[in-house]
Amino acid sequence: xxxxxxxxxxxxxxxxxxxxxxxxxxxxxxxxxxxxxxxxxxxxxxxxxxxxxxxxxxxxxxxxxxxxxxxxxxxxxxxxxxxxxxxxxxxxxxxxxxxxxxxxxxxxxxxxxxxxxxxxxxxxxxxxxxxxxxxxxxxxxxxxxxxxxxxxxxxxxxxxxxxxxxxxxxxxxxxxxxxxxxxxxxxxxxxxxxxxxxxxxxxxxxxxxxxxxxxxxxxxxxxxxxxxxxxxxxxxxxxxxxxxxxxxxxxxxxxxxxxxxxxxxxxxxxxxxxxxxxxxxxxxxxxxxxxxxxxxxxxxxxxxxxxxxxxxxxxxxxxxxxxxxxxxxxxxxxxxxxxxxxxxxxxxxxxxxxxxxxxxxxxxxxxxxxxxxxxxxxxxxxxxxxxxxxxxxxxxx
Numbered sequence: 466x467x468x469x470x471x472x473x474x475x476x477x478x479x480x481x482x483x484x485x486x487x488x489x490x491x492x493x494x495x496x497x498x499x500x501x502x503x504x505x506x507x508x509x510x511x512x513x514x515x516x517x518x519x520x521x522x523x524x525x526x527x528x529x530x531x532x533x534x535x536x537x538x539x540x541x542x543x544x545x546x547x548x549x550x551x552x553x554x555x556x557x558x559x560x561x562x563x564x565x566x567x568x569x570x571x572x573x574x575x576x577x578x579x580x581x582x583x584x585x586x587x588x589x590x591x592x593x594x595x596x597x598x599x600x601x602x603x604x605x606x607x608x609x610x611x612x613x614x615x616x617x618x619x620x621x622x623x624x625x626x627x628x629x630x631x632x633x634x635x636x637x638x639x640x641x642x643x644x645x646x647x648x649x650x651x652x653x654x655x656x657x658x659x660x661x662x663x664x665x666x667x668x669x670x671x672x673x674x675x676x677x678x679x680x681x682x683x684x685x686x687x688x689x690x691x692x693x694x695x696x697x698x699x700x701x702x703x704x705x706x707x708x709x710x711x712x713x714x715x716x717x718x719x720x721x722x723x724x725x726x727x728x729x730x731x732x733x734x735x736x737x738x739x740x741x742x743x744x745x746x747x748x749x750x751x752x753x754x755x756x757x758x759x760x761x762x763x764x765x766x767x768x769x770x771x772x773x774x775x776x777x778x779x780x781x782x783x784x785x786x787x788x789x790x791x792x793x794x795x796x797x798x799x800x801x802x803x804x805x806x807x808x809x810x811x812x813x814x815x816x817x818x819x820x821x822x823x824x825x826x827x828x829x830x831x832x833x834x835x836x837x838x839x840x841x842x843x844x845x846x847x848x849x850x851x852x853x854x855x856x857x858x859x860x861x862x
Contacts, residue, residue, distance in 0.1 A: 468705060470737030471565040473859050476691035476698040477683050479508025482814040485648045485679035485801040493525045493579045494535035496680035500807075501536055501575055504682040508694045515684065516569035517542040521556030521576035522806035523549065524583075532575065547806075549842025550753065551706065552576060554809030554851040557683060558704045564685050575682035576811075578804030582678075600714045600844075604755070605673055607844040609666030611758035614721035619773040626667065629776045630757040631658045634671045636785055637754060637793050641800020643786075643827040648677045648802045672757040677802025681810035683817075688859070697821040702835065703737035703854040705730040713846015726850035727766040727841060734852040735768070739860065740835065743768050744790050747854075748833035749819055751812035753840040754797040764792070767839060767852075791829050794819065805842075809851065812838040820857040834858045 481503025483496050491499075497520075505512055520532040520543060529543030548555040553576030560574035600607070616626045635655050641647035653671060661669035684694075691698035709726040713719040731743075740746050752767065754760040764775035769790055770783075778784065784792035795801070795815035798808065816836035818824040834857045841850040 468733055468737065470703055471561065472702050472737055472739070473688055473700050474565040475561050475685050476688045476700045477813070477817065477855065478686050478691050478694035478698050479504045479506070479510060479684035480682065480814050480817040481507060482646055482681040482811055483679050484646045485677040485804060485807070485811065487581045488579070488678040489582065491678070493531070493577055496579065496678065497532060497535050497575060497577050500577070500680035500682040501573065504573065504684050508684045510571070510684060510694060512536065512538060515571050515573045517560070517563055518544070518573045518575065519556040519560045520545045521547070521552040521574070521809070522578060523547050523552050525577055525579045525806065548849055550755070550803070550805055551809060551840050551842045551849050551851040552806045553681065553811070554838065554840055554853065555706060557810060557813060557853070558706060558851070560683070560685050561701050561704055564687060570686065570690070572685045573682060574685065574810060575680065576806040576809060577680040578806045579678045580676050580804055598715045603665065604844070605665035605668055608756040608759055609668045610721045611762055611845055612667050615758065615762060615776070618720065618722050619776065621776055625776065627659060629761060629779050630667070630672055631655050632779050633754070633757040633760050634658045634799060637797040637799035640786055640794050640827060641796020643825070644796050644800065647796045647800040648675060649796075649800045668756060668758070674755050674798035675802035677804050679801070679804040679807045679811065681807050681814050683810060683813060697857065699817060699820055699855045699857060700859055701853070702856050702860070703734040703852070705734035705737065705853070706849065706851045707733070708849045709847060711847040716846065719846045721845050723762060724766050724841065724845060724848060724850060726848050727763060727839065730850040730852045731767045731839070734854055738835070738854040740854065743837065744770070746833065747790060747835050747837050748831055749791045749794050749816070749829050750837040750839065751793055751795065751797070751815050754793055754799055755803060760792070763839065767837070786827055786829070794824070794827050794829060809838065809840050812840060813853065813855070816855050820855070
């Protein structure tokens, strides 16, 4: 048994995304209003026409009231959802399912996070006591374990590994420099990246995503209604979310060269979408590049390369903006920062622009009509993973 999927049953007809910034002059309410109004405007829809709302936020508000008050959607159904860094994606998933089920005609998925004025440099969530096996490491420390493990398994020496990680950061900052919504809009030279101060293990500052505030939103309707709102809808092909057993950190067989959760969610998504060769069929992919070695491992977990080959493909430019399969064309988490509840929907916003031919100077033109988003929450060996695939055309029956 497994998810049967809802391929081509629902469509995205409007999206909005705020700039991801240090928004000292904007509140969570302001960001929610900005992204929702942009999504409604894109769909040519009034907010009264939206039947239900799913709000993704990890720590910027509790309950549906976080959204109902600023949007003035009195007595509408609003669900607040949290699933670590996959929060925005899961809000989108639930909104799509509600429309596909026929429970509502139109739904909004919206994500938001206000991190910069929290007074801390990263996440500060306090977890309840568990069985004592939780590993007390920082996020950079946990993800830094991927790099030496990958290098050892596939015979990559220290200099080659540094070049690979540097190339990933260089690529994503280069893409982000072409995106007006990105937080960091400067290209960074490889020698600057390579010589940046170390944070954890082999990871320097430029190997880590930043902290930002932001919001993004999507309007979902039934596929047969999509052209009432826009002549360029995106049809949802696959939605796949898995939560792992969280055993990796205490499992002696886990080797830190893969995310088992990502592999499983990708396989399910490709099955739902009817994708046999993601590298050849996808126009682009937005992936969870929280740290550079994460993106490296994801290239193999998502089936973009064979095992042990991703590092060579990175150096060859396969995933560059003009490469065979562009990855993170909007600049990714590296350029946007990572406001938790908003990141998944921000990734989807890039698919919205790219597949509609509206991405400006970073527009991809490879003739393909499918795009993938992936994000994960947690850490290597203990995470949730989400993969979606959207397309600009209905599948021929």
